[in-house]
Amino acid sequence: MSTATILHLPNQATATIPKKNYITAEHGLLSWLLTGDHKRIAMLYLISITFFFFIGGAFAGLIRLELLTPQPDLVSSDTYNKFFTMHGIIMIFLFLVPSVPATLGNFLIPVMLGAKDLAFPKINLLSWYLYMTAGVVVLTSLVMGGVDTGWTFTTPLSTHYLNTNVMTTAVGVFIAGFSSIFTGLNFIVTIHRMRAPGMTWFRMPLFVWSNYAASILMVLGTPVLAIALVLVALERTLGIGVFDPTKGGDPLLFQHLFWFYSHPAVYIMILPGMGVISEVISTFSRKRVFGYTAVAFSSVAIALFGFFVWAHHMFIMGVSNYSALVFSLLTMLVAVPSAIKIFNWAFTLQKGSLTFETPMLYAFGFMGLFTIGGLTGVFLGSLGMDIHLTETYFIVAHFHFVMVGGMLMAFLAGVHFWWPKMTGRMYPEGLSKLAAVVTFIGFNLTFLPQFILGYLGMPRRYHAYPQEFQVLNVLSTAGATVLGVGYMLPMIYLAWSLKYGAIAGNNPWQATGLEWQIQSPPLTENFPITPIMDHEAYDYEWLAHKMEQEGNDVG
């Protein structure tokens, strides 16, 4: 491995953080809570989703602790059900869905497009308040005793058989949905209407493309989740019968409505992460992303196909054989645009001048783990395999490979990559590389055993298991501990770097995006004068030329 780096910091003896920037523009708590600035809202989101991430993570820790032994010894089965339900609901609706779009996307999309802000700053702030309200409501349901439906709100379990706080949690998720709708709506309008002169669709960074695709899913999918939850609430309170077989209703209808959102939701979660990976891989290979157009369209293709695969969650629920066949086929089609991305990233790396800074390490982690997660998804899309593997730990491992191995790695890659831009300071390089490696090792130790457990037939959502599964479960729990350390580290050293990190300068990575051509941290209005985009995305020759000219100017 080469020790070379493209890191290019200003002389630390003379460098200072620009006095005028979005952080120093106004002071006091109210100036943050009432802000319309997309960058400040992004920071509010970053703090809040980190908070919920660690709460969701605590539940994961408790689950793994219970599964250390075959006997149900730590908690009762009801409590265990609540643990995995709260873990799922918090991680999915309060962390994964808003993770990259609401933090990095919020911060970067206007800057990448050369705009001063998102199209609707007040709606952007409203969406954060909705998010916080949803978070508080979900925490309330937790304090009042929790909920044990699983994050899927499966009927008739959720409507007829449980006395836990289903209503409160459903209200929380309903509100979180509107937060996500408003974020998506804001992004789509911004991308359509706020691009700087010369910023054509095919000059946009791929991060913007992937967030655009995710926004389409948010806007079209989330309302269906909303109506599904409204119907669950009415069924539970008034007994209206729409999901109740005794009154002629059909529980399968709920599954259709729920998964019509919740399958596209996994693409809402992963697509923005793929955008981060495109930016990182290009920057640290010093090459334009191979097949830019194909990668851009593959995001849209994933969004489009994503709407026609939902019934693959229902193969064992009594859908007809013919529709199962069709949905199985369509599911495999999603693998095509995903593979396009992976292959194009691989070709971007080929003959690039690679360097291995922290974001790149996380990006490599993403590529490996997402590929495994994606390919096991094809296993599960095949009808025969699915009947054997569904509802086992194989599903759990598959989902976590895509979402934790994929999305969380991408999120951390993005946070490290843009940290100097967001805060003006560098994180400690050595420690962050250690964290990336620890996360990768911990992740594999946690979830690889779960593939084997699932294949051997260990069902998910039980807090006890036969003796012979213990070795693999202990491995998994040990891995979760390592993974926990891997996630604690960045939180600590990133907080540390806010005060003590090296001053980053405008463009520490020598990257080409518009966001790197302005000061770090940016001004409130991002650009003093409206920029004009006169080159393609990822044009390193343009950048070299520009830096040469600036060097001459100084000389």
Next chain:
Amino acid sequence: MANTVATTHPEVAHHAHDEHVVLPQHRHHFETEEQQREAGSFGMWLFLLTEIMFFGGLFFAYLLYRNWYYPAFAVASNQLNVPEGAINTAVLISSGFCMALGVWAAEVKKKGFLVLMLVLTTFFGLVFLGIKADEYHEKYEKHHIPGASFSTAMFTHPADFGIKEEPIAPDMAEHTQLFFFLYFAMTGMHAFHMVLGIGILFWLTWRAHKGEFSEGYVAPIENFGLYWHFVDIVWLFLFPLLYLINRHPLH
């Protein structure tokens, strides 16, 4: 910078209007007012798209159960009050017409006419809700509100109520409850959107009265108009689906 695509640059359009006056409502992060207006209406269209998906779930449920329990849905649908529904359709279209005139009034800066049209829009909206409430009350009297007091007697023994219709089997008649639930959910969700809309109408009327929309800033009126027409259109689908299709097919 020579090869810059400058033709789409909003600045160009901006300078085209020499006598252009900057409106106080122009927000700093938009290059031009035109961009702001386009962004606003595009956002509104997208929001309406989410509304279509939201109602779509209910329409889907309705069509599914209508196919499954066709006889129950047919007899239950015959109990809806078609004259009142038809009047309501006319009332709602009048309301939408006034709204459209209101948007025109704002665009040509006729303040008095705009206020009048907004008041009329609100008035017709309230009339609609009043008639709807009367229909709901009728359902209450007929024991057609799903729940403990729901009665299928009218469908199992239609002759007792003077209804000239074939009786349907008791187990199928149970499914009329599903029809009435969907009826209340769909028209109720529609009415809820109207109540929200009427709330916004009061606010807009007050602002129009202060003259806020008479100086060329019409975006709120336009965007609300889109919303109001959307609510109308939902009703235009609900009315035939719930009240009209296949009336009296069992004769």
